[in-house]
Amino acid sequence: MIQKKICMLGAFAVGKTSFVKQYxxxxxxxxxxxxxxxxxxxxxxxxxxxxxxxxxxxxxxxDEFQKIRASYLRGSSGYLLVVDxxxxxxxxxxxxxxxxxxxxxxEVPFVLVINKADLSEQWEIQKDAAERFRARGWMVIEGSxxxxxxxxxxxSQLTKSMVDD
Amino acid sequence: xxxxxxxxxxxxxxxxxxxxxxxxxxLRSILLAPEQSxxxxxxxxxxxLTVDEQTVGRVLPHAxxxxxxxxxxxxxxLSPLIEDGFIHSIEKSPQKVVDAIxxxxxxxxxxxxxxxxxxxxxxxxxxxxxxxxWKGLQWRIESLRTGKSFAxxxxxxxxxxxxxxxxxxxxxxxxxxxxxxxxxxxxxxEEVVSxxxxxxxxxxxxxxxxxxxxxxESFRVGELTVWxxxxxxAILAGxxxxxxxxxxxxxxxxxxxxxxxxxPDELNIVSGDQRQFEGTRSYLEDCLQAxxxxxxxxxxxxxxxxxxxxxxxxxxxxIWIYLDHQQWRTFFLQAEKEPGIIVTSIDESNGTLIVNxxxxxxxxxxxxxxxxxxxxxxxxxxxxEPYYSVSSHFLELRVRSRLQPxxxxxxxxxxxILVVTGEASHQWVSQLRSLExxxxxxxxxxxxHLNDTDVAQFDSLRNTIEGKHFVFKKGRTRLSEANKGxxxxxxxxxxxxxxxxxxxxxxxRVELRGQTSQEGSQLRNKQLRIARAKAVLDGLSVxxxxxxxxxxxxFRGGASDHVNPDPAALRQVSIKVILETRIxxxxxxxx
Ligand SMILES: Nc1nc2c(ncn2[C@@H]2O[C@H](COP(=O)(O)OP(=O)(O)OP(=O)(O)O)[C@@H](O)[C@H]2O)c(=O)[nH]1
Ligand SMILES: [Mg+2]
Numbered sequence: 001m002i003q004k005k006i007c008m009l010g011a012f013a014v015g016k017t018s019f020v021k022q023y024x025x026x027x028x029x030x031x032x033x034x035x036x037x038x039x040x041x042x043x044x045x046x047x048x049x050x051x052x053x054x055x056x057x058x059x060x061x062x063d064e065f066q067k068i069r070a071s072y073l074r075g076s077s078g079y080l081l082v083v084d085x086x087x088x089x090x091x092x093x094x095x096x097x098x099x100x101x102x103x104x105x106x107e108v109p110f111v112l113v114i115n116k117a118d119l120s121e122q123w124e125i126q127k128d129a130a131e132r133f134r135a136r137g138w139m140v141i142e143g144s145x146x147x148x149x150x151x152x153x154x155x156s157q158l159t160k161s162m163v164d165d
Numbered sequence: 166x167x168x169x170x171x172x173x174x175x176x177x178x179x180x181x182x183x184x185x186x187x188x189x190x191x192l193r194s195i196l197l198a199p200e201q202s203x204x205x206x207x208x209x210x211x212x213x214l215t216v217d218e219q220t221v222g223r224v225l226p227h228a229x230x231x232x233x234x235x236x237x238x239x240x241x242x243l244s245p246l247i248e249d250g251f252i253h254s255i256e257k258s259p260q261k262v263v264d265a266i267x268x269x270x271x272x273x274x275x276x277x278x279x280x281x282x283x284x285x286x287x288x289x290x291x292x293x294x295x296x297x298x299w300k301g302l303q304w305r306i307e308s309l310r311t312g313k314s315f316a317x318x319x320x321x322x323x324x325x326x327x328x329x330x331x332x333x334x335x336x337x338x339x340x341x342x343x344x345x346x347x348x349x350x351x352x353x354x355e356e357v358v359s360x361x362x363x364x365x366x367x368x369x370x371x372x373x374x375x376x377x378x379x380x381x382e383s384f385r386v387g388e389l390t391v392w393x394x395x396x397x398x399a400i401l402a403g404x405x406x407x408x409x410x411x412x413x414x415x416x417x418x419x420x421x422x423x424x425x426x427x428x429p430d431e432l433n434i435v436s437g438d439q440r441q442f443e444g445t446r447s448y449l450e451d452c453l454q455a456x457x458x459x460x461x462x463x464x465x466x467x468x469x470x471x472x473x474x475x476x477x478x479x480x481x482x483x484i485w486i487y488l489d490h491q492q493w494r495t496f497f498l499q500a501e502k503e504p505g506i507i508v509t510s511i512d513e514s515n516g517t518l519i520v521n522x523x524x525x526x527x528x529x530x531x532x533x534x535x536x537x538x539x540x541x542x543x544x545x546x547x548x549x550e551p552y553y554s555v556s557s558h559f560l561e562l563r564v565r566s567r568l569q570p571x572x573x574x575x576x577x578x579x580x581x582i583l584v585v586t587g588e589a590s591h592q593w594v595s596q597l598r599s600l601e602x603x604x605x606x607x608x609x610x611x612x613x614h615l616n617d618t619d620v621a622q623f624d625s626l627r628n629t630i631e632g633k634h635f636v637f638k639k640g641r642t643r644l645s646e647a648n649k650g651x652x653x654x655x656x657x658x659x660x661x662x663x664x665x666x667x668x669x670x671x672x673x674r675v676e677l678r679g680q681t682s683q684e685g686s687q688l689r690n691k692q693l694r695i696a697r698a699k700a701v702l703d704g705l706s707v708x709x710x711x712x713x714x715x716x717x718x719x720f721r722g723g724a725s726d727h728v729n730p731d732p733a734a735l736r737q738v739s740i741k742v743i744l745e746t747r748i749x750x751x752x753x754x755x756x
Contacts, residue, residue: 001440002439003438005360037368038364040357040360040361042357055356055357055360057364069367071370071371075335075337075340076338077437
């Protein structure tokens with residue numbers, strides 16, 4: 001059995017935990033329990049007929065009090081950068097985190113998720129934000145941990161590029 | 166060889182072109198002879214290089230060693246050949262392969278069987294050891310309560326420690342490389358646990374500011390202790406139930422070191438493919454150790470005594486119940502067979518058993534039956550209502566007890582008819598007749614073959630008496646001496662007759678009939694008839710007769726009876742016994 005470690009990175013309350021939960025169990029909850037440290041889940045998938053166990057490291061959100069520990073990132077085959085569409089500030093956080101990840105992991109595949117697509121009318125970020133990131137060669141997915149939109153897609157794209165790597 | 170010397174030549178030699186070439190050759194051979202021969206040897210060698218096996222044999226091992234250090238290409242290209250060769254060899258001479266590998270396989274198999282057997286024997290020992298003790302009893306209850314098997318409960322209580330699971334985790338990525346478990350319920354998400362283990366390690370190290378080599382060595386979760394051994398590349402974590410001895414650390418460390426030495430490349434670049442670490446499984450299994458409490462102090466003799474007493478008590482009770490059951494069974498069977506007893510139910514009240522039913526008073530005593538069956542009659546009461554059984558047995562008994570028949574009589578009841586045969590006194594026979602409707606169940610009495618002995622005697626006496634004649638001579642009225650004797654003898658018969666008449670309740674009149682021949686005057690004949698009858702009466706000395714009256718009468722019937730009578734035969738006194746009352750009953754005396 002092949003295992004791959006994936007980290008969830010992003011500012012606090014962007015919906016990292018919700019995204020993983022939606023992916024693993026198909027359940028969404030409105031309640032917010034902030035993640036302390038790290039929470040690990042797993043999901044079995046098949047890519048081109050090959051079974052793979054994804055070990056999903058859901059890290060606590062980054063803010064001024066809590067910096068992401070480099071040790072949590074080590075050994076990741078890829079990561080998801082998550083921003084909250086309703087909060088412009090969360091973009092700057094993932095930019096930082098992306099730099100940090102690159103330092104630790106080198107060039108590994110990652111996907112940028114712009115979460116909370118179900119609240120798109122309340123979005124603060126510019127409409128063309130996704131396009132601008134794509135122009136930098138990033139894989140970008142607009143989705144929602146609430147409705148499940150883009151969840152499967154985000155993980156499968158990341159997994160695929162990790163395997164092809 | 167002669168060398169031309171310049172000093173000795175007087176004139177320069179004239180040279181032809183042929184001789185020039187020869188000279189050059191000569192010169193070359195002089196100058197380059199050693200090199201020439203070396204080149205020739207080398208040339209020879211080069212020409213023979215392709216076929217020289219000795220040389221190849223010399224360089225080959227070194228070449229293989231060199232190449233395998235560089236990359237894995239050689240191994241890759243050789244492996245199909247080696248595989249084919251191996252298969253071929255097995256097919257051709259399997260025995261050789263068996264001989265070759267058995268020294269390795271046999272100990273491995275033995276070791277594995279031994280381990281399994283040891284485990285089994287250990288758990289059997291413990292189960293037996295704890296079966297007959299107070300603790301064992303408590304554990305049995307616990308097993309019932311919790312639904313776990315008894316062996317499992319014993320195991321949990323006697324367990325000092327048991328390594329239940331071992332994780333081999335890649336230190337950097339937290340990916341699970343290998344996982345083994347003892348035969349217990351294991352955690353489902355080994356991969357998640359493995360990740361969390363490293364995360365916790367990192368968290369602790371970062372939070373408490375330790376160096377890279379500092380780490381969390383163990384933590385407890387309920388009854389479980391998690392031991393973590395840190396290596397440079399990998400982490401070995403054991404989940405241990407109970408309290409492990411410190412020496413176990415040594416075992417863990419040893420295993421971790423061995424793995425790190427044997428799998429350096431795999432640990433350096435982790436692809437996440439667990440198959441690479443299949444070889445570590447047997448090492449991890451060495452960590453699955455367990456230790457149990459040695460045999461505890463012998464089970465207390467007091468408890469053993471109580472246990473034995475309990476068993477004996479139970480056995481006795483069982484036997485008693487069985488015997489009691491058997492006794493009642495015998496009683497019921499006996500009562501069922503016994504005519505005149507019907508048991509309808511058995512009740513219990515205050516420790517006394519009450520047997521309800523019906524009983525013919527002539528049947529056997531039910532207590533006798535109970536005693537015969539071995540029952541304790543003190544604890545039994547019989548509430549048996551009396552009833553009349555109309556079975557022939559009881560009808561016969563009842564008739565017998567009523568009639569008290571003499572031995573000469575036999576009784577039997579056939580289809581409600583009482584058949585009486587034999588002989589009996591008149592008194593008994595009359596009693597029998599009067600009882601006809603008194604015994605319920607008897608509808609008729611058959612006395613066809615029953616003789617009344619009194620009637621028979623009476624008849625016989627009567628015949629004797631009536632058969633006697635007192636003959637007189639012509640004109641005479643006095644008894645002759647012979648007649649006197651006769652009269653005396655008849656006196657006794659009369660007295661006997663009187664006794665029987667009395668027994669039969671019969672009044673009897675005996676006529677002494679005086680008779681004469683036709684000769685002589687009628688008057689004279691009448692006087693003679695009376696006188697003769699009186700003379701016989703006088704000859705008898707019968708006094709005190711109770712039922713018999715003797716009457717001298719004149720009798721003239723004889724003349725017409727005989728057509729030509731002998732006159733001498735008519736001069737007599739004949740005797741007639743006449744019954745004055747009729748005897749009751751069908752069968753009696755003639756009139
Ligand atoms: N409407 C909507 N709400 C969302 C979505 N995803 C997350 N939420 C909500 O956002 C809040 C935070 O979600 P989490 O998943 O806990 O966020 P997080 O990134 O794990 O937060 P930290 O662990 O504190 O870093 C919760 O109340 C969620 O219900 C979404 O797609 N749509
Ligand atoms: Mg969270």
